[in-house]
Amino acid sequence: MRLIADENISWRLIKLIPHWSILPSNEIKCERRLTDFMIWEYAKANNYTVLTFDEDFSELQNLLSYPPKIIWLRTGNVSTSEIASLLLKYEKRIEAFLTDDESGIYEIHG
Template sequence: MRLIADENISWRLKKLLSDWEILPTNEIRANHRLSDFMIWQFAKTNNYTILTFDEDFCELQNLYSHPPKVIWLRTGNVGTQKIAELLILLKQDINQFLSNDDLGIYEVYLY
């Protein structure tokens, strides 16, 4: 599973999920903020799934379809540790989502 973590997700997630392939966007930018579309293009070109809190990636998918796929964290303001726990809990479901070519967005809720 190759995930690119949007800028609003802490780079510390990579350390908490060391057995996952997570690329924080700060590792691909060159001293400037990447636009959502630039992240979208990078993910598509390099076979990454976008991990984000941002609805804008869902709108990009409505315009351009997938790939890339989007995992949309609709969890509110939670810490990085909680995000890691959720992803671990949902790992099997996420893998099923990623293997289904008909699906483009996986929404994660926290109640």
């Protein structure tokens, strides 16, 4: 599972789910502030799934299709440990989503 976490998701998530491959978007080398489109393009070029709270990625997918796939956290303001718990709770469903060629977005409500 290769995920790129949008900038509004704490890098501390990596420590809470160490068996997942999560790249914080702030580790993408860029000369200026990253935009959602730049994260999208990086994820597409490097075979990552975008992990985000941001509706903008859903809109990008509506315009550009997929890849990349999106895991959209629709939880409101929750702690990093709560995010980790939700992701682990839905781990099997997320794995199934990532192998499903018919789906481009997986929404997690909390």
